[in-house]
Amino acid sequence: MSAFDAVTSGDVVTVDVLVVGAGVTGIHQLYRAREAGFSTLALEAGDGVGGVWYWNRYPGARLDSESYTYGYLFSKELFEGWEWTERFAGQPENERYFNYVVDALDLRRHIRFGARVTSAVFEEGTATWLVRASDGTVVRARFLVAATGVLSVPAFPGVPGRESFRGIAHHTGLWPDEPVDFTGKRVAVIGTGASGVQVIPVIADEVESLTVYQRTPNWCTPLSNEPISAEQYAQLRADFEQMREILNASVSGFLHQRDTRKAFEDGKQQRWARYEKMWTSPGFSKVISNYADTMTDSAANEDWCRFMAEKIRGIVTDPETAEKLIPRDHGWAAKRPPFTTDYFEAYNNPKVSLVDLSETPILRVTETGIDTADGPREFDIIVWASGFDFGTGALTRMGIRGRGGLALEDYWAGGPRTFAGTMCREFPNFFFPGGPHGAAGNNPRYAEDQVNFVADALEYMRERGHTVMEVPADLEQKWNQMVEELAVHSSFGEASYFYGTNIAGKPRSFLLNPGGRPKLREAMSEVLDSKYARFLS
Numbered sequence: 001m002s003a004f005d006a007v008t009s010g011d012v013v014t015v016d017v018l019v020v021g022a023g024v025t026g027i028h029q030l031y032r033a034r035e036a037g038f039s040t041l042a043l044e045a046g047d048g049v050g051g052v053w054y055w056n057r058y059p060g061a062r063l064d065s066e067s068y069t070y071g072y073l074f075s076k077e078l079f080e081g082w083e084w085t086e087r088f089a090g091q092p093e094n095e096r097y098f099n100y101v102v103d104a105l106d107l108r109r110h111i112r113f114g115a116r117v118t119s120a121v122f123e124e125g126t127a128t129w130l131v132r133a134s135d136g137t138v139v140r141a142r143f144l145v146a147a148t149g150v151l152s153v154p155a156f157p158g159v160p161g162r163e164s165f166r167g168i169a170h171h172t173g174l175w176p177d178e179p180v181d182f183t184g185k186r187v188a189v190i191g192t193g194a195s196g197v198q199v200i201p202v203i204a205d206e207v208e209s210l211t212v213y214q215r216t217p218n219w220c221t222p223l224s225n226e227p228i229s230a231e232q233y234a235q236l237r238a239d240f241e242q243m244r245e246i247l248n249a250s251v252s253g254f255l256h257q258r259d260t261r262k263a264f265e266d267g268k269q270q271r272w273a274r275y276e277k278m279w280t281s282p283g284f285s286k287v288i289s290n291y292a293d294t295m296t297d298s299a300a301n302e303d304w305c306r307f308m309a310e311k312i313r314g315i316v317t318d319p320e321t322a323e324k325l326i327p328r329d330h331g332w333a334a335k336r337p338p339f340t341t342d343y344f345e346a347y348n349n350p351k352v353s354l355v356d357l358s359e360t361p362i363l364r365v366t367e368t369g370i371d372t373a374d375g376p377r378e379f380d381i382i383v384w385a386s387g388f389d390f391g392t393g394a395l396t397r398m399g400i401r402g403r404g405g406l407a408l409e410d411y412w413a414g415g416p417r418t419f420a421g422t423m424c425r426e427f428p429n430f431f432f433p434g435g436p437h438g439a440a441g442n443n444p445r446y447a448e449d450q451v452n453f454v455a456d457a458l459e460y461m462r463e464r465g466h467t468v469m470e471v472p473a474d475l476e477q478k479w480n481q482m483v484e485e486l487a488v489h490s491s492f493g494e495a496s497y498f499y500g501t502n503i504a505g506k507p508r509s510f511l512l513n514p515g516g517r518p519k520l521r522e523a524m525s526e527v528l529d530s531k532y533a534r535f536l537s
C-alpha cells in the first residue's frame, strides 16, 4: 500500500482528506491533497468523472467558456498533453478531457464511484468527520471537502402528473449514458434556458415534431463556435504563460477584454455596426467586451436589446413566433444569457412549434402527454430542461451536521453564509470550493483559487500541528456583507435563478460572488498573510 492510500479499518475508511465529487473542482482538490502527501479519497455519485460534464450529456451540451480557458491551467504539461478540437467543446470532448486528466495524474485509484454521500457528521471529540455514502461506504476524515458543484441538483416544475407519463422522459441534467433515439418521435422540450436552447436545434431535424414549452424567452445570441486549427493551437501553446496571466488578472476569468467606450458616445450607425460585430463574436465577449455601460445604463442596455430583437425578427420567418421569442421582462444579462447555435433558425423548421406558457400554462402531465390551457398534446419523449437548485442544492441535501449537530440547511435557512464561498462557521474542517458565493464567471478559474486556498491551509495546519480550522464570525459576516452590497450592482435581477427564485420555498439571496475574482483573491490573501490568525485551534 502506498503512503497515499486510504486506510481501511473494520468497515471504516480513514483518510486525511475526503473529497466529495469528481467534477472539475473535486479532481483538482484530490490532486492537490494527494500531491501534498495526505491520504485522500473521493466519493462520486456517478459512475464516471467530469461532474456536470458527466451528468449533462444531452444532445447539444457544449461549453460556452473557451475550452482552453476552462480546463486546468496549473500544469503546463497537462495543457500540452491535450488538444481541444473546438473553441467551445461539446460534452463528449469535455468528458474525455476530464478522463484524460484523471489518468494523466493517476487519480482514478483514489475515486470511489457510485457513492453518493448521505450524511456527514462532525465529531467534536476527535475533530473528524464521519461520512456515509449510498453504497455503504463509511469514511472518517480529518477534512471534508465538498466539491459538489452549483448546478448538480436538477429541478422539475411543480406540475401535477409528471411521474404518470408513460413515454420517455429525461432531465437534461440527468441524461442517460445510452443515446436517446429521437428519430420520428413526437418530442416536447420544457424550458428555454441555456440547456433547452442547446437541445432544440440539435434534435429538430431528427424528430417527427418538436414542441417547445417556453415560459420566458431569453436573450440568446450566437455562440460562434469554430474548430481550432493547428496554427491556432501552436499559438495557444506558445502563449500559455501569457494566457494564464491574463486570466488571473481578469475579474470574471475570461480572456475577453473590457472596453471603456460608452454606447451613446457613438451614433446609431456606429453602434449598430459595433453590435453587428458583437452579435457574431464568441460567447461571453458579448457581455464583457460590449460597450462599457451596456450592463450599467438602462438606455444602453435597451439599445443593445433593440438590436437583438431586430435580429430575432430577421431570422424567424413567422412574425408571431418571432415576437414570442423576444424577451420583454428583462434586459441583457439580467438573467444568465445563453449562447446558441442555430437556435432561432430552428423555429423556421416546420416540425418545430412554440407554446407560450405565459398565455397557456401547463395544467398537468398525463400518461400520454401534456395538457395546457389550450388543450392536450401527445408525446413520445419529454425533455425537462427546467434547470437546477443552484448553488446550495447539493450541499443542503447531504446531511451535513456541524458543531452540536447543527444542520447546514438550518444554518443556511436564510441563504448561504460563507467566507469566500469556501467555508462557513460552525462547520470546522469543512470546505466547499466551487460552491455558492464563490464564482461569477468562468467557474473553474474561481474554483482553482479556492482549491489552492484549501490545499495551502491544510498543509499549513499539518506543518504547525493544528487540528481544527474554522472561519471567525466577523470574516464570514464581512464576506456576506460584500455579497449583499455588491449584488445590487450585479446585472442579474431577482428573477434570475442566481437568487434561488426558481425553487419554491428557497430563500431569496444572491448566490454568486459579485466581487469577482479580485475580491476572492483579496480575501484569501489577507488570511494567508495573517497566517490564518483566528482560524486555527
Ligand code: NAP
Residues within 6 Å of the ligand: 061, 062, 063, 064, 065, 151, 156, 157, 158, 159, 172, 190, 191, 192, 193, 194, 195, 196, 198, 213, 214, 215, 216, 336, 339, 357, 362, 385, 386, 387, 388, 497, 502
Ligand atoms: P435554467 O436556465 O434555469 O432554465 C430553466 C428553464 O426551465 C427556464 O426556461 C424556465 O423558465 C423553465 N422552467 C422552470 N420551471 C418551469 C415551469 N414550472 N414551467 C415552465 N417552465 C419552467 O436552466 P438550464 O437551462 O439548465 O441552465 C442552467 C445553467 O446551467 C445555465 O444558466 C448555465 O450556467 C449552465 N449551462 C451552461 C451551458 C453552457 O453553454 N455551457 C449549457 C447549459 C447549461 P423561466 O425562465 O420562466 O423560469
